[in-house]
Amino acid sequence: MEVNDELVDKIAALAKLEFKGEEKEAIKGDMQRILNFIDKLGEVDTEGVEPLVYMTDETLKLRADEVDQEISQDEALRNAPDKDSDYFKVPKVLKK
Template identity: 50%
Template sequence: MEVNDALVQQLATLSRLEFSPEESTAIQQDLQRMITFVEKLSTLDTTGVAPLLHMTEDANVLREDKVVPSISRETALQNAPAANDQYFKVPKVIKK
């Protein structure tokens, strides 16, 4: 696959980026090197090689889901700059 100016321009449009002519040339060369590398990898014989699904042998390492004590609502609201009996008060951010 050949990377040309039209492809670089199309990718720039899709990603909403703007490139100077020098940057466009550099990106074109970088993309061409990446594609050449991937094409080179596709020539390797991978028969008998198991796919790598995880980087380690560990799978689904999750902590036990259990209830742990936490602070009370009153304690949490004591540190709030503005609060009522039950909630933190925050400035309005959505204007109608």
């Protein structure tokens, strides 16, 4: 797969990032090297091999449905860069 400007722009947009000029060239090179590395795995014959999704045979342990209120509103808002007494504040999300 060839990493071109279009692909970088698309991935950047999805990640809410912006690359320009030299940065863009640099990231293009990085992404190409990552893809080449991954493509190497394609050389292995995996015919008839089930994809490995989890690294263990364990299954999910469930949590009892019991309330444990770990933190207060004050603590929840403490690390927010912008807030008022009740809410997190973020830049205006334009109504689309």
